[in-house]
Amino acid sequence: MEIKKTQHSKLDTIDPNNSPFGVNISDHMLICEYENGQWGKPVIMPYGGMNYSPALMAIHYGQAIFEGMKAYKDKNNDVFLFRPEKNFERFNKSAERLAMPPITKEIFLEGLYALIDLDRDWVPTKEGSSLYIRPTMFASEEMFSARISNKYTFAIMTSPANSYYDKPLKIKIENHYTRAVSGGVGFTKCAGNYGASFYPTLLANQQGFDQIIWTDSQEHKYFEESGTMNVMVRIGDIIYTPPVSNTILNGVTRDSLINVARHNKIEVREERISVDSIVNAYQQGTLKEIFGCGTAVVVNRYSHVGYNDNIMELPTLKDEESYAVLLKKQLVGIQTNELDDPFGWRIKI
Amino acid sequence: MEIKKTQHSKLDTIDPNNSPFGVNISDHMLICEYENGQWGKPVIMPYGGMNYSPALMAIHYGQAIFEGMKAYKDKNNDVFLFRPEKNFERFNKSAERLAMPPITKEIFLEGLYALIDLDRDWVPTKEGSSLYIRPTMFASEEMFSARISNKYTFAIMTSPANSYYDKPLKIKIENHYTRAVSGGVGFTKCAGNYGASFYPTLLANQQGFDQIIWTDSQEHKYFEESGTMNVMVRIGDIIYTPPVSNTILNGVTRDSLINVARHNKIEVREERISVDSIVNAYQQGTLKEIFGCGTAVVVNRYSHVGYNDNIMELPTLKDEESYAVLLKKQLVGIQTNELDDPFGWRIKI
Ligand SMILES: Cc1ncc(COP(=O)(O)O)c(C=O)c1O
Numbered sequence: 238m239e240i241k242k243t244q245h246s247k248l249d250t251i252d253p254n255n256s257p258f259g260v261n262i263s264d265h266m267l268i269c270e271y272e273n274g275q276w277g278k279p280v281i282m283p284y285g286g287m288n289y290s291p292a293l294m295a296i297h298y299g300q301a302i303f304e305g306m307k308a309y310k311d312k313n314n315d316v317f318l319f320r321p322e323k324n325f326e327r328f329n330k331s332a333e334r335l336a337m338p339p340i341t342k343e344i345f346l347e348g349l350y351a352l353i354d355l356d357r358d359w360v361p362t363k364e365g366s367s368l369y370i371r372p373t374m375f376a377s378e379e380m381f382s383a384r385i386s387n388k389y390t391f392a393i394m395t396s397p398a399n400s401y402y403d404k405p406l407k408i409k410i411e412n413h414y415t416r417a418v419s420g421g422v423g424f425t426k427c428a429g430n431y432g433a434s435f436y437p438t439l440l441a442n443q444q445g446f447d448q449i450i451w452t453d454s455q456e457h458k459y460f461e462e463s464g465t466m467n468v469m470v471r472i473g474d475i476i477y478t479p480p481v482s483n484t485i486l487n488g489v490t491r492d493s494l495i496n497v498a499r500h501n502k503i504e505v506r507e508e509r510i511s512v513d514s515i516v517n518a519y520q521q522g523t524l525k526e527i528f529g530c531g532t533a534v535v536v537n538r539y540s541h542v543g544y545n546d547n548i549m550e551l552p553t554l555k556d557e558e559s560y561a562v563l564l565k566k567q568l569v570g571i572q573t574n575e576l577d578d579p580f581g582w583r584i585k586i
Numbered sequence: 587m588e589i590k591k592t593q594h595s596k597l598d599t600i601d602p603n604n605s606p607f608g609v610n611i612s613d614h615m616l617i618c619e620y621e622n623g624q625w626g627k628p629v630i631m632p633y634g635g636m637n638y639s640p641a642l643m644a645i646h647y648g649q650a651i652f653e654g655m656k657a658y659k660d661k662n663n664d665v666f667l668f669r670p671e672k673n674f675e676r677f678n679k680s681a682e683r684l685a686m687p688p689i690t691k692e693i694f695l696e697g698l699y700a701l702i703d704l705d706r707d708w709v710p711t712k713e714g715s716s717l718y719i720r721p722t723m724f725a726s727e728e729m730f731s732a733r734i735s736n737k738y739t740f741a742i743m744t745s746p747a748n749s750y751y752d753k754p755l756k757i758k759i760e761n762h763y764t765r766a767v768s769g770g771v772g773f774t775k776c777a778g779n780y781g782a783s784f785y786p787t788l789l790a791n792q793q794g795f796d797q798i799i800w801t802d803s804q805e806h807k808y809f810e811e812s813g814t815m816n817v818m819v820r821i822g823d824i825i826y827t828p829p830v831s832n833t834i835l836n837g838v839t840r841d842s843l844i845n846v847a848r849h850n851k852i853e854v855r856e857e858r859i860s861v862d863s864i865v866n867a868y869q870q871g872t873l874k875e876i877f878g879c880g881t882a883v884v885v886n887r888y889s890h891v892g893y894n895d896n897i898m899e900l901p902t903l904k905d906e907e908s909y910a911v912l913l914k915k916q917l918v919g920i921q922t923n924e925l926d927d928p929f930g931w932r933i934k935i
């Protein structure tokens with residue numbers, strides 16, 4: 238792998254410990270180009286502009302996918318990744334559905350390790366903060382036919398991220414707009430899924446909600462995901478979460494929390510969750526927690542759930558009563574090398 | 587409007603009359619940037635690379651839309667556009683659904699006229715050829731939060747296009763993959779719709795079909811569109827086409843053909859078309875033509891229609907028996923100033 242180091246680190250002016258999510262991009266990026274049916278040599282180079290024109294096919298046809306993962310620093314300034322193979326595998330699943338070439342494990346993982354190693358000073362040390370990592374692949378031919386591109390760029394960029402303040406959110410059960418449909422691309426991290434969700438989310442914001450719980454496209458009766466997170470519901474002492482499907486992203490956090498919960502002898506059921514069953518549980522007083530989970534925030538609790546014109550107000554649990562708090566603490570502990578890792582998830586860089 | 591002319595026209599090396607669709611981009615492009623809640627001044631400049639990094643939000647979140655239209659030259663070398671206001675209106679409908687700011691009529695239409703005027707030598711003269719025009723708008727902030735962008739680029743680029751050879755195609759009625767869903771973005775020309783269709787189309791190609799007829803997401807029982815075209819079916823002497831909806835693009839060609847057909851006293855019904863009714867008509871011998879329609883090819887006839895494991899072979903009509911041929915000839919005649927334009931659709935530049 239070729240490495241071209243920057244002569245002008247931005248660390249003189251940017252403090253990784255004081256950096257809002259996704260805004261400051263670290264000194265280096267990894268770039269690898271695909272052409273004539275094969276991947277070229279990956280190069281780590283200073284982050285910056287490329288010479289793309291507005292005819293870039295990714296912009297016109299959305300043949301573009303990404304991943305999101307994090308690097309963490311422990312108290313000794315050692316740097317760790319969390320289950321990066323999961324992101325690698327999901328990346329190639331997205332690529333297949335978007336008719337893009339798979340990336341090799343060498344380019345993705347070894348490129349990732351080399352990049353994080355080089356920019357390790359960008360990994361923040363403050364509690365709850367981390368280095369957000371963004372692998373992406375996109376069509377890089379420049380022409381106007383609506384067809385599969387012959388050229389692609391694979392890139393990995395990183396950005397220091399403060400901890401999200403996970404204040405309990407007001408969330409709306411969506412009964413009109415649709416995020417994903419059977420036979421579509423909902424199970425992938427392709428660009429189009431996100432742009433399509435902005436307008437419905439904006440409308441929900443205007444109605445006083447922070448986020449949307451997406452429901453199935455056929456009847457809007459079953460929970461799918463919440464915002465850009467997977468969703469979990471606690472009724473009594475059981476956690477329910479929809480099984481992954483071709484409309485639900487197979488979240489790494491979701492999978493990890495299920496494992497951590499079972500390790501704690503908490504029962505988790507991967508089952509469809511109907512809106513009716515939620516309303517029932519609410520009326521019977523057994524609906525205890527609803528939370529979203531994903532790499533960016535780990536866990537985000539919901540305080541209010543809107544449905545049609547009703548609002549369900551969830552009970553305010555103490556931290557020591559909340560499964561969301563317990564699971565988050567344990568997962569973050571594993572990620573940041575504060576707790577044992579019985580699952581073998583941590584990778585030291 | 588500021589105009590920065592190129593010093594090096596590519597017309598020395600590129601022959602617009604001999605140019606495959608979408609490959610050679612003309613000398614100039616129009617660029618207008620949106621920031622701080624408003625559009626800046628549009629500038630016409632030499633087409634070429636901008637300084638976007640791989641963190642361009644359009645690439646990650648698919649907040650990106652486009653239009654497709656054409657300029658035509660008549661025998662006197664006069665240049666004409668066709669119903670550009672329709673594309674302007676549809677562009678802003680797409681923008682709204684993708685949570686992007688509307689573009690003004692001045693920037694879109696006057697920018698378009700000025701650009702086509704400047705690059706009028708790029709409009710080919712050969713019969714059936716034209717200058718393809720690609721307006722686009724995309725999120726141009728560079729950061730990693732999955733949220734509505736604060737910056738956008740509006741661009742118009744053009745490219746000379748040979749006539750598509752419209753050999754009758756083999757088409758497959760899709761019964762698994764889905765292009766559009768109620769509550770989604772199917773009625774817009776957003777980037778994500780296209781990338782999501784490539785893989786299903788590739789599978790159809792591998793099965794020996796040229797294109798897909800998309801069906802409804804719920805039951806895969808009703809026709810929606812064909813490839814990136816609207817679809818029309820002739821049973822007996824009546825043309826059927828699905829009504830536009832929130833899963834069907836409101837095609838300019840579709841609307842124009844409906845008008846031309848009715849002008850010819852051909853009955854057109856905007857009705858849902860079930861696959862069953864097609865199979866029925868085929869068995870009764872009343873299924874005469876199925877064709878797609880769109881700006882790129884105008885009309886494309888289908889010779890074979892695959893459904894499950896069956897193939898329906900459509901009758902081979904003589905040109906003078908075919909509605910598809912009649913309507914195409916009249917529409918192209920209007921577009922290229924060879925026929926009267928009773929509808930007032932042509933605009934001379
Ligand atoms: C749509 C969607 N669902 C769920 C998730 C959660 O996945 P993960 O836990 O792998 O971050 C994400 C990504 O963060 C997402 O974009």
Ligand SMILES: Cc1ncc(COP(=O)(O)O)c(C=O)c1O
Binds near residue numbers: 775814816881882
């Ligand atoms: C999905 C889709 N349907 C239909 C059409 C036809 O629309 P128009 O006739 O305006 O080109 C297009 C664009 O060409 C399209 O992309």
